[in-house]
Amino acid sequence: MSLITPEFGLLFWMTVIFAIVFFLLAKFGFPVITDMVRKRQERIDRSLKDAREIEARMGQMVEEHARMLDEARKEQAQILREATDTRNKILATAKDEAREEAAKILAEARTEIEAEKEAALRDVRKEVAVLSVSIAEKILRKELSEDKEQREYIDRMVEETVREQAQS
């Protein structure tokens, strides 16, 4: 009979021990483990979902990237073409301008030379006139004296004038 009749003493201790074990494990044991595992599970689920989203977004981005690369290449070609055009234009313009400028400078130089020549000629003429007048004056001053003297005089005068001329 004793096999199937519970002893009070053992029942009492079993209750006490099981209560203590239950308290310890239910407070510090199992919930710690199960909560952490549940949290990890949630995190793994979330990570998987995120990964799937990221993968989808990556696909989009690759497409977009390719498209952008294509666009950029087109743009680059256009820019290069434009740049070449512009360069050519600038060069042409610069050449034209340079030619014009050179022509202008040449023309100006020519007119200046012309003017200089004019002025020189005018000076020469003026000089010759002054010279002629002064010679004539000096000749006229000795007109009435002897021929010989007159001649000497004229020579002297000429000489004088030439010296003067040379001096001035």
Next chain:
Amino acid sequence: MKWWRVISVFILALLPVSLAAEELDMDEYLYGHVLDSYEWHITTIKGHPVSIPLPVIVRSKTTGWHVFSSKHLEEGEYEGFYLFHDPESHKERVMEHTPDGDVRPLDISITKNVAGLMFNSLVLVILILLGARWYRKHDAREEAPGGFSGLIEMLVMMVEDDIIKPCVGPDYKRYSPYLLTAFFFIFVNNLLGIVPFFPGGANITGNIAVTFALAMCTFLAVNLFGNKHYYKDIFWPDVPAFLKIFPLMPLIEIIGLFTKPFSLMVRLFANILAGHMMILGVVAVVFLTAELGAAMNAGLTVIAVLFGVFMDVLELLVAFLQAYIFTMLSSVFIGLSRQHSEKENE
């Protein structure tokens, strides 16, 4: 010359030997191992029993509390108490001499089973808390434990995911600590019960008081937190009118209320007790066949050892299986008490 020797040895081996000093008392041997006792018998060396004396705590109606070592009881009467061997149940009890005759005092001694229960519980608590300690030092969201903590986590999650979650239903988290404790408590006690030497080997889960307490816990968990629908189903189920006039269903349901935990109690108790008995019986073959002669004895010993290995391995399976079944049925009973009616579900 040679063959003569061989034959003489063979004949000698066939002769029955009665060298064994005393015959094995099978009842004493079996019950002594599966029943509770006031001391923890470890082994017997040269006829002297080696055992650990345990404290006897008794309360007499006349003289109050008494606490003394169980070795005093071996010597005879002590402080008016003596050890009584019941020849019918093979159980020993502390009795008290009183003027009105011998009475049984209130006995809460630390017996072999109580000591074993304490040791096993300590082992269980240390195992689980060691497993849980890892989580305090690590961020479980970033990494998973390996080694020992990983093993504990695997076992815990196996019980929770395979038994508790599907059987209890949506609010399993509330019951999970109790059910996990019950599972590991039974499992550890079953396993240490198979260990044949000190401090294992106490027949704890094969004792009706222990399984009674466990079944009682499940009974309370089921019935204290049962919802309205559960109690309505017991006392006023949806049955045809003639069954409402004669309340057969409530009667059956109320009986069922008690048979469920009763079956839990008996199943665990009987399975573990039977396992212990079987192993003891197989081991006893070695000693019982000693008088049949050396050859017979040797042959049967080999068989007994092989069969003992088989039984031990089977008991390992049973240790796990019974813990699993107890937890699963407890979960199912709790789940039933938390169920909503089909109407509510719709």
